[in-house]
């Protein structure tokens with residue numbers, strides 16, 4: 241039997257930031273904790289949001305979100321949330337800020353330690369309550385504004401994906417204007433994250449045809465708009481389409497993800513390299529598409545149609561060509577991953593939540609072949 245769940249309310253278009261005050265009111269937030277990072281703040285995007293609030297609304301600003309959010313940063317943010325008497329989270333930023341905000345909302349409502357909520361250990365049952373959260377993305381990639389998940393690097397070095405319907409924001413405010421300042425490289429990397437969500441979600445064996453439709457629509461939009469958005473960051477239509485692709489990618493990955501994300505999460509833990517999640521996905525996607533090909537025949541045809549490819553075109557080659565066109569690295573080796581990292585990557589990929597929903601069961605050998613094929 242299939243269980244179909246639709247997620248949250250999304251206000252989507254140019255000017256959507258004007259909806260922030262009413263969204264806060266509806267969520268019952270009167271002292272928002274703003275989870276963001278220094279880059280987003282200095283780009284003026286926090287101001288673009290807080291400028292819409294009542295002048296006397298007390299806000300607590302935390303701009304200490306790291307590129308890959310850590311448990312230590314979450315605890316620091318939680319201290320500030322508590323000492324400032326906040327009653328909800330306003331996350332403004334990319335996936336990192338939204339994920340950190342979700343972790344703060346969870347701990348402020350249900351208490352620590354964070355590790356006990358690991359879904360692979362049955363942690364979902366321990367969630368008592370979660371503080372309300374409004375999410376405002378400033379990149380078009382993660383889709384965390386509408387997703388059930390968040391990812392944190394734990395103090396013991398594990399990178400854990402937490403997932404529960406409790407973590408879906410009360411409202412998502414998607415205003416493509418906030419992505420205009422994203423540099424080319426980040427537009428490319430985050431855009432490929434969104435495209436990978438659409439592809440991997442569509443390919444999981446989970447039965448959810450509505451989510452499949454959302455994934456294909458997101459892929460169609462993102463695949464056509466990404467090169468334009470990278471080339472000209474001021475193109476209003478391309479930015480709109482990329483933000484929709486991002487939102488739709490996350491709406492569809494309610495079905496789960498696959499081996500690209502399993503390996504990408506494993507590689508994202510290598511602190512020395514500090515690799516970008518979207519870039520990792522982009523370079524892993526061709527090898528995973530080749531690995532899964534034997535079990536995905538009909539589905540690959542539908543993906544190819546959404547991408548506008550000729551019926552004979554090879555999906556993996558099309559993705560490699562897209563990566564080259566938008567200036568992304570050609571492989572993990574280019575990004576600093578070495579032969580000696582492979583055993584660790586395989587071990588962590590096997591344990592990742594996303595590994596379970598890859599369409600073709602991946603053994604250690606399978607993961608190793610994919611990683612070698614992506615070097």
Ligand SMILES: [Zn+2]
Pocket residue numbers: 382433437501517521
């Ligand atoms: Zn992702």
